[in-house]
Amino acid sequence: MNKSSRVGIMGGTFDPVHYGHLVTAEGARFEYGLDQVLFLPSGKPPHKTNKQVSEAEHRYMMTVLATLTNPHFEVSRLDIDREGVSYTIDSLRILREKFGAQTELFFITGADAIFEITDWKDSEEYLTIAHFIAAARPGFCLEELPQTTQNWVGEHGDRFHVLRVPAMAISSTEIRERVRKGTSIRYLVPEQVEHYIRRHGLYL
Secondary structure (H helix, E strand, O other): OOOOOEEEEEEEOOOOOOHHHHHHHHHHHHHOOOOEEEEEEOOOOHHHOOOOOOOHHHHHHHHHHHHOOOOOEEEOOHHHHOOOOOOHHHHHHHHHHHHOOOOEEEEEEEHHHHOOHHHOOOHHHHHHHOEEEEEEOOOOOHHHOOHHHHHHHHHOHHHEEEEEOHHHHOOHHHHHHHHHHOOOOEOOEOHHHHHHHHHHOOOO
């Protein structure tokens, strides 16, 4: 990577990946001049240890299929191949070392996750490693966040950004429920992902 590199890191369970994720990643890439967006499917999500999550390989393959046509998108196996619970801070530390200090990192996640950021492992370290891009519905404002989170943002406000994304109305939870009910998910996920879900009988 050259000295002016900016790399986005799109973390998530991606169960399944959908157009909301893709629109968010492309919006962040354009808005913040990112050279690359690295999708990082979680291996064992710490916030979903008591919930049923699809096998990591399925989630990885769906993300690969969804991002194939965008030359600026890449999918990493970092969390999937690493043993233990997938804590975001551990991934960021590894990626910081991999890309070097001259590369600016931008961690992209949904604004809903930011509500719980102060409960994340070593949350005080996040903004020292990477910028944070919170993808939110239009109309979202920081005043909606809990006071502890607002304080967290206030400490490094120049490294916290809100990206308003209309497609944030799409959710993986809704897609899984639609599959269970036999309702169409066309135009909510890329066609290749829809075919993968059907072929492997996911979410039934």
